Amino acid sequence: MSVTRFDTVILGAGAAGMMCAIQAGARGGRVLIIDHAKAPGEKIRISGGGRCNFTNIGASARNFLSNNPHFAKSALSRYTQHDFVALVERHGIAYHEKTLGQLFCDDSAKAIIAMLLNEMARAACELRVGTTLENLERIDHGFAVTLGGDGAGSIRCRQLVVATGGKSIPKMGASSLGYQIAERFGLTVTETRPALVPLTFGEDVLAGFREIAGVAADVRVSCGKTAFDEALLFTHRGLSGPAILQISSYWREKEPIRIAFLPGHDFFADLHTARRENGRRNIANTLGEILPKRLATYLADAHGWSGPIGDASDKKLAAIAATLHGWEVLPIGSEGYRTAEVTLGGVDTSGLNSRTMEARAVDGLYFIGEVVDVTGWLGGYNFQWAWSSGWAAGTAIAERNG
Secondary structure, three states: OOEEEEEEEEEOOOHHHHHHHHHHOOOOOOEEEEOOOOOOOHHHHHHHHHOOEEEEOOOOHHHEEOOOOOOOHHHHHHOOHHHHHHHHHHOOOOEEEOHHHEEEEOOOOHHHHHHHHHHHHHOOOEEEOOEEEEEEEEEOOEEEEEEEEOOOEEEEEEEEEEOOOOOOOHHHOOOOHHHHHHHHOOOOEOOOEEEOOOEEOOHHHHHHHHHOOOOEEEEEEEEOOEEEEEEEEEOOOEEEOHHHHHHHOOOOOOOOEEEEEOOOOOHHHHHHHHHHHOOOOEHHHHHOOOOOHHHHHHHHHHHOOOOEHHHOOHHHHHHHHHHHHOEEEOOOEEOHHHOOOEEEOOEOHHHEOOOOOEEOOOOOEEEOHHHEOOEEOOOOHHHHHHHHHHHHHHHHHHHHHO
16 A cells, blocks of 8 residues: 655644644644544534534633643643634624623534635644544654555654544544543643533432423522532423533532522512512412422422412521522433544643643644643633634644644
8 A cells, every 4th residue: 555645743623633734734734633523513514503613702721621730721822712713704704792701603504614625724723524543653754654444545744643532422423532632641640520410310300300391591500619600490301491411510429509589689678578568478489489489389389389478487488598608419320422522631731732732742733622631611711722722733734843
């Protein structure tokens, strides 16, 4: 089999991989990017309900989890959300801001994929989809790569970039390949676990949740010292919604979470007024004027809040209010990688250069995007890490080749 030579081979044609390819090829470097899927950018395509929450206007290092919270600062500060928005605008892609700084395409996420493919074409990058990594060896001055599938071939390259993502959404082909490559070359991989994922509960709790499946409420969900103010959704399997997805990255087994309904709301004042104005009304119906009625009924039944509100003492009203401001529930697990939006943990940043994303001990080997131990909040942050880390590695490679 003949050998084809490239300056750079990138494993994974997702957000990080394509951004890296654009930069690595910007100065004439020969770049090959491969993906096992039949089309590039599959996670981009399905994200944000098909409209791609492509960044967040408030993105900074504080929005990310990592064993080294400072690692992401370099890439995020050198290629910012404003840089990516400028790219989107140059391509004439209409977008809008939703809550909490989240930016979405007005139309389809496919516009972002098309933009990246156009930029890759300008940089003369070669893309092979439906292509698998069969073998990888370290050789003098680079790597020997054997590919299978539609893009089969024997490749030699000076730089290899691992942009294979994490374990989340295995039905799309997610795997541990990136972690395996890291460990093979002597890098450490931190504990990995599903993140931005719904939480599940024991049958004793779940039986009640099923009765109110589909009910949503604005809440503050906290675990330890971390809290998020967003919406919560009751489901047949447990709890979901943005607030739960956010806190899932911080939750650990055997730890309770606390739910405060309508953050900042004065429930005691409302209940006190209702007692004075309509004391014959029962507590559940009174709460149903503040919270969704099905939720109010469930909470009243679960906590034994019965009888007319007029019979309730100040002490009882205060206890009810305290529960609504800090309802404690104990998840038993999560829905796992099947529905997790991202993977928490990954290639240990201690083995990577924060400016270039290159492995400190392996010349020419780079790790970018979700495979690295940098995990963002819900709301466009993980895409921004993909853009920033891909840009950092690609720019470093271009400078090296130039």
